[in-house]
Amino acid sequence: MNKSKTILTAAVLTSFLCTACATKRYPITTELSSAETQLMDCNDLKLEVIRVEQTQLQIADTAGTDWRSAAGFLGDFGIGNAMAKSEADKALANRLLTIRDAQVTKGCPI
Numbered sequence: 001m002n003k004s005k006t007i008l009t010a011a012v013l014t015s016f017l018c019t020a021c022a023t024k025r026y027p028i029t030t031e032l033s034s035a036e037t038q039l040m041d042c043n044d045l046k047l048e049v050i051r052v053e054q055t056q057l058q059i060a061d062t063a064g065t066d067w068r069s070a071a072g073f074l075g076d077f078g079i080g081n082a083m084a085k086s087e088a089d090k091a092l093a094n095r096l097l098t099i100r101d102a103q104v105t106k107g108c109p110i
Contacts, residue, residue, distance in 0.1 A: 016019050026088035027055050029095045037098065042108035044097055052096045059088050 005049055032040075032048070040048070103110055 026084050027058050029055060029091050031091075031094050032102070033100045037102035037105075040102065042091055042103070042106060045103050045106070045108055048099045049096070049103075052092060052099065059085065059092070063097050 029052070037045075100110065102108075
C-alpha cells in the first residue's frame with residue numbers, strides 16, 4: 001500500500017508541475033478578417049501596423065523580469081509565462097502578416 005501511495009503522490013505532484021499557469025497577461029490580437037481588410041484603405045492599414053508595433057513593445061515590456069516572473073518560476077518553472085508570451089507573439093505575427101498581405105494587394109507603400 002505504501003508503494004502505491006508513493007506512486008500516486010508522485011504522479012499528482014508531477015501533473016501539477018507540468019501544468020503551465022501564466023502569471024503574466026500578454027496582449028493578444030486577432031487576425032484581421034478579409035471583410036475588414038477590404039474596407040480598409042492604405043492609411044487604415046498603416047495605422048494597424050503602428051498598433052502592432054505598439055503591441056510588440058507591450059509584450060516586450062511585460063516579458064521583463066518582475067515579481068510575476070519569480071512567481072511563475074516558482075509555480076511551474078516559468079513555463080506558463082513562456083507559453084503565454086509565445087501565443088501573444090504568434091497571434092501578433094499572424095495579424096501583421098494579414099496587414100502586409102492587404103497592403104501588397106492594395107498597392108500601398110510599405
